[in-house]
Amino acid sequence: MIPVRCFSCGKVISSVWEEYRERIKSEPPGKVMDDLGIERYCCRRMLLSHVEVVEMLRRYQ
Template identity: 35%
Template sequence: MIFFTPASIEFRMIIPIRCMNCGKPIADKWRFYKRELVKMNGIENGEKRVYFDGTSIPVTNEKKLMDAIGINRSCCRKHFLTQVDLIDKI
């Protein structure tokens, strides 16, 4: 379990060390991803909802950030987009 506290925000995580499908190491990029995502969204809790209506596909901050840190495969992106911090709920 890793605790990371930038300013007043605390992230707790249990993320796989490697992608379950392709085996690429992804855990080393998680803290940077969460920290930068909060900065890009400009909100403290890191949750900003984007609704897809099928008429257009917006380029989200998540996509920009994953492209920047080298998470290109869809299987690896799945881990970043669907990660839930369950430590708070246990």
């Protein structure tokens, strides 16, 4: 689950998460973020460093 807003600046980033996740399979992440309008370093950090913990924990249920 991606946070709704960037922790540092408060910009809404969850609205681009699905498209970002699909497009990074075939394009460089930097180009995808540029195309989606994610320009601030803090917001880029949120997308680049996000780990889907829910998927990892689902195995242990």
